[in-house]
Amino acid sequence: MNRHKNFIFHAALWLLIWVTAWIFTGSEIQFLDENSLVFVFQIAVIASLIYFTIPQLLLKKKYVLFTVVSVAIVIVATLILTNIIGDPLLGVNSDFGAGPDLGRRPGPRFENGPRMEANRRPPSRFFINLLLIVIAYVIATLVEIFLFAQRKEEEMIINKNEALQTELKLLKSQINPHFLFNALNNIYALSAIDAVRTQKSISYLSDMLRYVLYECEQEIVPLYKEIDYIENYIKLFSLKSSKKYPITTTFSIEDQNVPIVPMLLIPFLENALKHSNIEKIEGTFINLKISSFADGINFELENSKPEHSIVKDDVGGIGIENVKKRLAILYPDRHELVINETSLAFKVNLKLQLHE
Known part of the structure; x- marks a missing residue:
């Protein structure tokens, strides 16, 4: 049940982040078209983290396997996402092909230095998707570790209190039979x-x-x-x-x-x-x-x-x-x-x- 609540929390968190970003960009439909799938893939990798990698690997102290599986999930998700969205800057449906070199022209040359291109290319869509998915995955991992540590601390406090109550009951059980033993001895002596x-x-x-x-x-x-x-x-x-x-x-x-x-x-x-x-x-x-x-x-x-x-x-x-x-x-x-x-x-x- 806690996993479901945690998943809903992360989904709501990233929904709030994307809605806020959309509002600050002027509420353009293009922003939603370009980033709605990113949000879906973020939720997907978070779900795999909450329902599989953390309970089955991290919490069972399989740290190396957890790292390998996490890297694989992030890369695979990024590749699929990039192939679906494509990279408009490259003019292809994949980040691994090269489009035509349109509109490039030499930029100004600094004194005694190399000539700079007038139009520097921004980071590729693959890199941006990878960054967004990694951020979501890492944040979710840190939150889950924090919540797990908090639950363990609460369980430790509860167990400690239960242990104290058990010890108190044991101490009482030591007192009462001893008292009864002495009292019956006294009555036995008095009866004669x-x-x-x-x-x-x-x-x-x-x-x-x-x-x-x-x-x-x-x-x-x-x-x-x-x-x-x-x-x-x-x-x-x-x-x-x-x-x-x-x-x-x-x-x-x-x-x-x-x-x-x-x-x-x-x-x-x-x-x-x-x-x-x-x-x-x-x-x-x-x-x-x-x-x-x-x-x-x-x-x-x-x-x-x-x-x-x-x-x-x-x-x-x-x-x-x-x-x-x-x-x-x-x-x-x-x-x-x-x-x-x-x-x-x-x-x-x-x-x-x-x-x-």
């Missing part, structure tokens, strides 16, 4: 202790799954939904024990509808709950602070770090790297992630700039 709290945990998990399955399909969600998810996660975790875990949360939210990509913050909390040894309670802590303003969000999380590293399970370990990849894709040049680790604590500070 207290049935009432198990029911509450299932209720929390239901709300969280609703968020993951439905809300996370959106590109962005209001910040309050992400915070609700975090609070439910902490409640679900806290039901594991009758004792109060040393977890403090501070939310300073100017606008609860500030947009944020879903499931972006929870991996940091998962990491803190998993590696802070918070179940020990004594000598441990998790401090979470989220603040928002008109143009951004600040996320701060600090958790205690045990003297000896602990391994909860073999699953996990992908959360932080996952978030870094998502930030690079979704907030390029609009985020600042600082992670500080000491022998006693692990601290994360994330700043998001919401607008360019």
Whole structure:
């Protein structure tokens, strides 16, 4: 379909050029008689270019064959055109015969120089036809190459965007099963202790799954939904024990509808709950602070770090790297992630700039 549109474009372009030239020559019928066939042959060679030589040769990187075929098409078209029109200057129907030498007389002689002819002959009709067809062929080739390059660039941008979307979906798929695995482990541990709290945990998990399955399909969600998810996660975790875990949360939210990509913050909390040894309670802590303003969000999380590293399970370990990849894709040049680790604590500070 694009080839048809391109052909119509070139035909209209050369029609406009010839009509303009005809108007500037005084709209004489003789001009049309002498050049209408030239226009037809220009369109013919352009059609051969668009429908054959470019798609079958040039785009398949057969450059030598493309050059040979193009030269052949131009020369053959010029020969046929010249034989049809003829050359009135020569008095024959071909450019290869010589007519009578009419009206020639010697011209003036320059001092100590050769005598010049009074009537110099203009370029032959063959040369003029060749020039006009070559110009049309070259212009059409350049336009087609430009349009092809433009289409390839657009396809590259589309493919890049599709690749980014695919990667984002993959990253989300890595988050959700990991969360579900941890939540089910918590409920399993709780079921052996207290049935009432198990029911509450299932209720929390239901709300969280609703968020993951439905809300996370959106590109962005209001910040309050992400915070609700975090609070439910902490409640679900806290039901594991009758004792109060040393977890403090501070939310300073100017606008609860500030947009944020879903499931972006929870991996940091998962990491803190998993590696802070918070179940020990004594000598441990998790401090979470989220603040928002008109143009951004600040996320701060600090958790205690045990003297000896602990391994909860073999699953996990992908959360932080996952978030870094998502930030690079979704907030390029609009985020600042600082992670500080000491022998006693692990601290994360994330700043998001919401607008360019």
